[in-house]
């Protein structure tokens with residue numbers, strides 16, 4: 001597997017088309033499309049061109065890189081605050097379906113209390129539920145409707161402010 005591009009190439013406040021994301025990261029358009037279709041990258045795919053927020057792209061690349069580097073256990077999530085793989089606080093996590101075969105596992109870090117996320121395959125969910133308690137949440141609001149984006153946006157900005165506070 002080739003090294004994933006650095007999230008630093010992406011600007012948080014930009015909106016990218018698939019073509020622009022591919023260009024910014026030096027990857028083929030098909031690669032970006034594959035990330036969206038089967039690897040858990042969030043995108044607004046209701047209209048052409050598909051749109052990806054810089055924040056989602058950065059988050060995706062960041063978590064993918066840490067997952068590769070740390071060889072995380074299925075039920076462990078990487079905490080950007082502690083820079084360590086962590087088991088969810090209270091062995092409890094939420095799962096939000098994001099694409100037909102993937103979703104986001106969200107939990108709290110037991111050491112620093114930060115929100116920790118991990119993109120997982122739907123197929124791994126049962127194995128994870130054998131280790132920790134997982135509550136299935138409704139699909140990400142961006143898949144259903146683009147106008148109101150309650151919970152996940154809050155979690156993301158919280159995670160970001162936690163990260164900023166630590167650097």
Ligand SMILES: [Zn+2]
Nearest residue numbers: 079082109112
């Ligand atoms: Zn932590």
